[in-house]
Amino acid sequence: MAETMKAIQTVAVGAPEVLRLRDVPRPVPVPTEVLVQVHAAGVNPVDWKIRGGVFPTGALGAPPFVQGWDVAGVVESGPRVTRFRPGDEVFGLIWFPRPGGGYGEYVTAPARHFARKPAALSFTEAAALPLAGLTAWQTLVEVAGLTAGQRVLITAAAGGVGHLAAQIAHDLGAVVTGTATAAKHDFLRSVGVHHPVDYTAGPIHQQVRDQDLVLDVLGGDHSLELLRTLRPGGLLILTIGQVGPELATRAAALGVRVSPFLVEPDHRGLEALADLAERGRLRVRIAEVFPLAEAAKAHELGESDRTTGKIVLAVRS
Numbered sequence: 001m002a003e004t005m006k007a008i009q010t011v012a013v014g015a016p017e018v019l020r021l022r023d024v025p026r027p028v029p030v031p032t033e034v035l036v037q038v039h040a041a042g043v044n045p046v047d048w049k050i051r052g053g054v055f056p057t058g059a060l061g062a063p064p065f066v067q068g069w070d071v072a073g074v075v076e077s078g079p080r081v082t083r084f085r086p087g088d089e090v091f092g093l094i095w096f097p098r099p100g101g102g103y104g105e106y107v108t109a110p111a112r113h114f115a116r117k118p119a120a121l122s123f124t125e126a127a128a129l130p131l132a133g134l135t136a137w138q139t140l141v142e143v144a145g146l147t148a149g150q151r152v153l154i155t156a157a158a159g160g161v162g163h164l165a166a167q168i169a170h171d172l173g174a175v176v177t178g179t180a181t182a183a184k185h186d187f188l189r190s191v192g193v194h195h196p197v198d199y200t201a202g203p204i205h206q207q208v209r210d211q212d213l214v215l216d217v218l219g220g221d222h223s224l225e226l227l228r229t230l231r232p233g234g235l236l237i238l239t240i241g242q243v244g245p246e247l248a249t250r251a252a253a254l255g256v257r258v259s260p261f262l263v264e265p266d267h268r269g270l271e272a273l274a275d276l277a278e279r280g281r282l283r284v285r286i287a288e289v290f291p292l293a294e295a296a297k298a299h300e301l302g303e304s305d306r307t308t309g310k311i312v313l314a315v316r317s
Helices: 045-051 123-127 130-143 160-171 182-190 221-229 245-254 267-278 292-303
Strands: 004-010 019-025 033-043 070-077 089-093 106-110 114-116 151-154 175-179 195-197 211-216 230-238 257-260 286-291 310-314
Touching: 004 292, 019 292, 033 089, 033 123, 033 130, 033 292, 045 292, 070 106, 070 123, 070 130, 089 123, 089 130, 089 267, 114 267, 123 286, 123 310, 130 160, 130 211, 130 267, 151 160, 160 175, 160 182, 160 211, 160 267, 182 195, 211 221, 221 230, 221 245, 230 245, 245 257, 286 292, 292 310
Parallel strands: 151 175, 151 211, 175 195, 211 230, 230 257, 286 310
Antiparallel strands: 004 019, 033 070, 033 106, 033 310, 070 089, 089 114
């Protein structure tokens, strides 16, 4: 096998043009890791925010580096790995938030960063699921402990995290409210949203009240307003940024709670998502698929905030 592979390197912090197709060393697995031939890689908002310098690169270090944490592909090898064998189809969230290398032809990562790809999903759909799906699963199930009959508000409910969170919350028996423009309300209903809300029609807190849980994927000033949609003792989970002093003070004054969140690799969560997909309880909406070489175009589309669902890179045709 060749010692190099094709990958998209982020060669500097800047506009999408800093994403370049390069030959880079092919990774080699160490014991407990698997080498996976990537068929598709998911594109997430954190990708273009890191590339553009909106978020600090943190554990990625200085450019050049290969971005991408969502992958679906086929296991080629795995020294001292018992979970998988060569030829197994897998999907996973790898190494997050350290460099994942998903925008490349091969990746290596701990075997427990992967789960078996559900047969009900294509490689494209499976690659769209890990980061967004685990964000939804871990916040709703593990952090909030959402139960049947509770009321949950999901912001940007037509987006990558939002449309998956809506389906998971619906499957748990919650009463789901989701925000999107009116043009996307039929889509929201199709993914389990009981009460679509047009965020352009006026302040959210004037349209939604007494929620047990708010899943906030927007952050910023939105979070301050969303606190007012909660019942006393309700919880807002912030999936982007930190809980700043102003937000914490406002939450305390209103008698509600707020929690930051950062998704983690988790094979058990992936297995739960795979089970939902196999049973027809979870569908992945693909906004658009781009060839690996057109990663810059994928980022441009993502930054436009015009997508419904997830953007994916086709790494292997």
